[in-house]
């Protein structure tokens with residue numbers, strides 16, 4: 001088995017891994033050897049085709065169709081040079097102060113998160129899209145919310161040179177989105193950080209990792225030939241995402257020492273709803289996500305956002321099949337789409353485990369409370385569609401496939417709570433959080449407030465798995481802020497960590 | 501198709517037409533692409549999932565025997581629709597989930613083909629912003 005040796009190894013190159021690499025990169029000038037091991041591929045520009053099935057295969061774990069153990073939810077997470085930042089939409093929100101207070105992690109202040117988030121917002125060129133670049137799908141959402149007297153806010157987004165291809169979640173063909181693959185990783189590489197793509201870290205132990213390199217048949221070749229490697233390193237930083245980081249630590253045997261490992265997973269469960277308008281709209285052209293409505297975030301625990309998905313994703317998120325389903329798909333140009341996101345509580349039993357092969361199993365249950373929230377959110381979204389002028393709407397828990405505008409006063413009756421059943425509505429998640437939560441108590445957390453794994457001075461976590469509970473808003477800036485803290489701590493402890 | 505026998509694949513096409521009626525109007529190339537996409541998706545799944553998929557098709561085929569004394573493909577389209585609607589909401593979670601998976605595969609096979617997009621008015625362009633002013 002060939003050997004390689006570094007001082008610092010980073011597992012994963014997404015929001016967390018890319019940030020930590022960029023922040024540690026200046027150490028390379030002093031001779032510190034840093035490498036990123038990334039499971040996914042580094043795609044060539046011409047490989048960003050915007051074709052749904054092809055890109056899902058190239059850029060997502062299990063083509064974006066990873067299921068929870070009970071198969072009630074689909075999980076989407078990126079696997080690529082840049083991780084999920086290659087496929088995220090780039091909406092850039094700072095986590096609200098009240099959420100940090102709810103997190104209640106001693107030593108983690110909101111001001112610190114806010115300051116670091118602002119740093120990356122600037123670095124990622126976050127700004128608001130001018131009104132002339134907002135398409136009908138977005139405008140109608142804002143108009144609908146305002147007509148109802150609900151507060152609607154514009155999303156700051158992190159694009160540079162966006163031409164409005166509208167396929168952010170399939171990887172931007174114009175390379176406009178400012179993910180770590182465009183911003184932090186190139187800076188880190190320039191400074192001397194090595195990035196080994198197509199490299200899955202199988203197991204870690206003190207001082208070493210076991211890695212398999214495979215050729216996926218697309219992307220730039222990995223700098224390392226396919227095969228198995230033993231990689232030595234003094235410091236290891238795990239940033240594989242909330243599911244994969246827990247799985248890696250569990251299959252490496254750390255579960256016995258860390259009772260909270262893999263637990264308190266939150267998924268920010270999401271639903272897609274469709275309103276049909278009389279006339280064709282500009283919906284697929286232009287940036288897909290300009291507005292959100294947090295009117296109900298505090299009172300009922302959900303967020304409404306604009307969204308616009310692609311034919312297959314849309315089709316599978318509609319309930320039913322046959323003629324009605326086809327009818328709605330045929331008028332794709334008349335679609336207005338809304339994404340709802342529900343806040344889910346951190347439950348000790350919602351957890352990542354591993355199967356016999358060491359692969360993650362996501363044992364997650366949608367609680368009654370979350371199903372109540374999803375129910376309320378569907379009614380609210382239907383109201384927005386009608387207020388925006390939709391002729392009919394499709395709601396996952398509707399009594400019928402379509403609810404017509406003339407029935408808008410009967411939404412409570414036509415969208416009964418009893419229809420909101422796991423396995424009968426299409427619930428998904430792209431915001432995976434927790435599993436290696438930070439905290440002071442090793443009984444209920446996995447790392448300290450600086451991302452160091454309790455009892456393992458050489459091991460850090462720097463990704464969304466650090467979240468002690470749901471971020472309630474879109475999470476990537478918070479992931480970067482926490483990863484920045486981890487990098488700072490490693491720099492501060494550099495002498496101790498890198499000696500010998 | 502490598503992952504399903506010829507017989508299972510042709511039965512899948514019958515069921516698929518109930519899920520997306522336009523599957524029945526695909527030309528030879530479209531049909532080939534439909535099966536290719538599903539084949540690739542199944543190949544990426546574990547052998548256990550592939551077996552379950554095949555078994556589910558068997559269940560759908562023979563389920564109507566209990567009620568109508570004949571197999572699925574011999575039923576009128578409206579009865580076939582009823583069988584699938586029952587599966588979608590049936591008390592057995594395993595069957596419900598199985599049907600969910602089947603539906604997903606069929607949608608992927610049809611709507612995952614860029615060639616079908618124009619017919620539903622999905623015309624993505626890299627310079628979408630230009631279209632906003634068109």
Ligand SMILES: Cc1cc2nc3c(=O)[nH]c(=O)nc-3n(C[C@H](O)[C@H](O)[C@H](O)COP(=O)(O)OP(=O)(O)OC[C@H]3O[C@@H](n4cnc5c(N)ncnc54)[C@H](O)[C@@H]3O)c2cc1C
Nearest residue numbers: 012014015016039083084089090091201240463464475476
């Ligand atoms: C479709 C989609 C849209 C989203 N939109 C937004 C948005 O608009 N705004 C927002 O704030 N958030 C958004 N998010 C969420 C955001 O992208 C994530 O919260 C964030 O990227 C998580 O960062 P991370 O570092 O934990 O994981 P990731 O960014 O997912 O990176 C993890 C990386 O680690 C690699 N990896 C995993 N295991 C291993 C291993 N064993 N060996 C080697 N490498 C490994 C993976 O391949 C992956 O590349 C979106 C997510 C998705 C999927």
